[in-house]
Amino acid sequence: MSFRLIFQIAKAHLLTRKKQSIIAAMGVMFGIGTYIIMMSFMNGLNGLLDNLILNRTPHIHLYNEIKPNENQALLIDPAYKGQQIMIHSVKPKNVQLNIHNALPLMQHLMRLPEVKGVTPQVKAQSFYLGGATQLTGLLMGVDILKEQALYDIDQYIVQGSVIDLSRTANGILLGAGVAQKLALQVGDFVQISTKTGDILNLKIVGLYQSGMAEIDNVQSYVNIQLAQRILNVSEDFISDINVKLFDMQKAPALAKRMAAQYHITATDIQTANAQFETGSSIRTMISYAVSITLLIVAGFGIYNILNMLIFEKMNDIAILKAVGFSGKDVKYIFISQAMLIGFVGGIIGLLLGFSVSVIIDNTPFETAALPTIKTFPIVYRPIYYIIGVSFSLIATFFAGYFPSRKAEKMDPVDIIRGQ
Amino acid sequence: MQPVLEAKQITKVFRSPDEIQVLKGISFSVDKGEFVSIQGKSGCGKSTLLYILSTMDTDYTGELFIDNQLVTGQDHTHLAHIRNEKIGFVFQFHYLLPEFSVIENVMLPAKKLARKSLQEIEHDAYEKLKLLGIQDQALKLSTQLSGGQKQRVAIARALINQPSIIMGDEPTGNLDSRNADLVFSIFRELATSFQMSLLIVTHDDDFARKTDRIINMGDGQIIY
Numbered sequence: 031m032s033f034r035l036i037f038q039i040a041k042a043h044l045l046t047r048k049k050q051s052i053i054a055a056m057g058v059m060f061g062i063g064t065y066i067i068m069m070s071f072m073n074g075l076n077g078l079l080d081n082l083i084l085n086r087t088p089h090i091h092l093y094n095e096i097k098p099n100e101n102q103a104l105l106i107d108p109a110y111k112g113q114q115i116m117i118h119s120v121k122p123k124n125v126q127l128n129i130h131n132a133l134p135l136m137q138h139l140m141r142l143p144e145v146k147g148v149t150p151q152v153k154a155q156s157f158y159l160g161g162a163t164q165l166t167g168l169l170m171g172v173d174i175l176k177e178q179a180l181y182d183i184d185q186y187i188v189q190g191s192v193i194d195l196s197r198t199a200n201g202i203l204l205g206a207g208v209a210q211k212l213a214l215q216v217g218d219f220v221q222i223s224t225k226t227g228d229i230l231n232l233k234i235v236g237l238y239q240s241g242m243a244e245i246d247n248v249q250s251y252v253n254i255q256l257a258q259r260i261l262n263v264s265e266d267f268i269s270d271i272n273v274k275l276f277d278m279q280k281a282p283a284l285a286k287r288m289a290a291q292y293h294i295t296a297t298d299i300q301t302a303n304a305q306f307e308t309g310s311s312i313r314t315m316i317s318y319a320v321s322i323t324l325l326i327v328a329g330f331g332i333y334n335i336l337n338m339l340i341f342e343k344m345n346d347i348a349i350l351k352a353v354g355f356s357g358k359d360v361k362y363i364f365i366s367q368a369m370l371i372g373f374v375g376g377i378i379g380l381l382l383g384f385s386v387s388v389i390i391d392n393t394p395f396e397t398a399a400l401p402t403i404k405t406f407p408i409v410y411r412p413i414y415y416i417i418g419v420s421f422s423l424i425a426t427f428f429a430g431y432f433p434s435r436k437a438e439k440m441d442p443v444d445i446i447r448g449q
Numbered sequence: 450m451q452p453v454l455e456a457k458q459i460t461k462v463f464r465s466p467d468e469i470q471v472l473k474g475i476s477f478s479v480d481k482g483e484f485v486s487i488q489g490k491s492g493c494g495k496s497t498l499l500y501i502l503s504t505m506d507t508d509y510t511g512e513l514f515i516d517n518q519l520v521t522g523q524d525h526t527h528l529a530h531i532r533n534e535k536i537g538f539v540f541q542f543h544y545l546l547p548e549f550s551v552i553e554n555v556m557l558p559a560k561k562l563a564r565k566s567l568q569e570i571e572h573d574a575y576e577k578l579k580l581l582g583i584q585d586q587a588l589k590l591s592t593q594l595s596g597g598q599k600q601r602v603a604i605a606r607a608l609i610n611q612p613s614i615i616m617g618d619e620p621t622g623n624l625d626s627r628n629a630d631l632v633f634s635i636f637r638e639l640a641t642s643f644q645m646s647l648l649i650v651t652h653d654d655d656f657a658r659k660t661d662r663i664i665n666m667g668d669g670q671i672i673y
Binding site: 032035039042043045046345346348349350351352353354355356357358359441442443446 | 500503505506525526529530531532533534536538540544545546547548549557558560561562563606610618
């Protein structure tokens, strides 16, 4: 069978009914175009929100949690075994806030193949002083260059830079909310009162704005040595270790292993951000649902138009069959018409989707919550375009298949005799 | 002489709305180069017979041979191939594809058969149009032609694959007498000069009288 001939007939049918063909192709075009815009935009937004939470969250967070000892003396005493024991007013054990043997532990963690990087942190509770006002604060003592390498912290530094902090021993990246409240600017000094009552003057080298007010009103970054000095502890005092993995999905299993191995509390990102994960997957689901609906609607449009076309082309079908085209040939003629519509509509849909994505990508979008974002987020992923075109072909194939089956089965005698 | 087409005991029953036997055991044959017409009153089943003979209608009992090959019971794809290769069909209405030019319409069955190259097919198609005196219309759309011209294009299309037999369902039924005469003389020429077999259903007595043999049908049977 000659597909070129079938293709030629299909093309002639489409070209003689230009308006209908264009409308059908436009249906596909809008379906595919919106699908791509939706996916690119929704996933751009998702990515943005993911960055907001997930990128700056360590995959595994190691620290010592303050909690009551689970193995109370009475419970393990064999003399009371099997009896109902009530212990009132249990107090938490006095645990050290620093991680035992932190520096060798970090080196050990670094050697694990799954681990991308390890950053130490020293959290120092303190107050920001502004005249008579005291604001509660949390100074995060960090190795700022490592933080930058692993968590892109400079995305949230609205003034100044990480380099400035690394070069200034008594520098501070002040939370933007704190700066606003105390009317401080980069270059000013901020007074810090430590837990023990000492007062320090720190030089503001930059402003930190995470986008979440409760963090920005409290948290600031200082060099780790400074935090240790504020706490009056030695240089091997480290309160938290943040681990970043190559593959985030491995975090829960690895966290469990670390907790058991090092007798430490290890929280993985999935547990810490469970509701966030859910939100993210629901958003993805919604975008898929909407896109698939769009594509199905486009498919029905094609189905309708082809049905009409076949009704109009009954004579042609009869003639083709009378001069020796088989039912299959006729079926292929109509299927290839549908798929031609799908292909052309799909390709134009891709272009439409891409150009609208570019337009959205360049539309200004400024929000205080996201200091580094200037335009709407769009992701360009080839997979959306591949899915778009594949779906347009599959949908149009089925939209064409059922009407063309009708054409295949149609008896030429009925049509000729009906005249 | 070998018959080109042979029908043995062809019987056909319409089941809806009531059971009516439209063809009651029809047997006859058409020889090579023979020009046969089928006549009969409306509803005597002559068109029904023609559709069975042209393999388009497969719902019948009896046996049909074309070029000594049993056609009855073949699958649809094979029947389509037989129609394409061995049968040229001319309808009462021209039945040209309106999307295509005259030459494309004529070439269509040959392209489907795909036995010759495109150049040869085009050459053949022009030959057929020349034979029918309408080669100057070749590039027009089929809708731009007059009724007589269209019917001649349809005949050219029927001839393109050098079929064993040409069948016509009242091919002159819609034409004025001048064009009808023209179509008849073309058929006559095909039979005598090209040894082509023709089987034409017609209402036209003049037309029938001039053919080699008349099969007269009545009430689903051959009368004489």
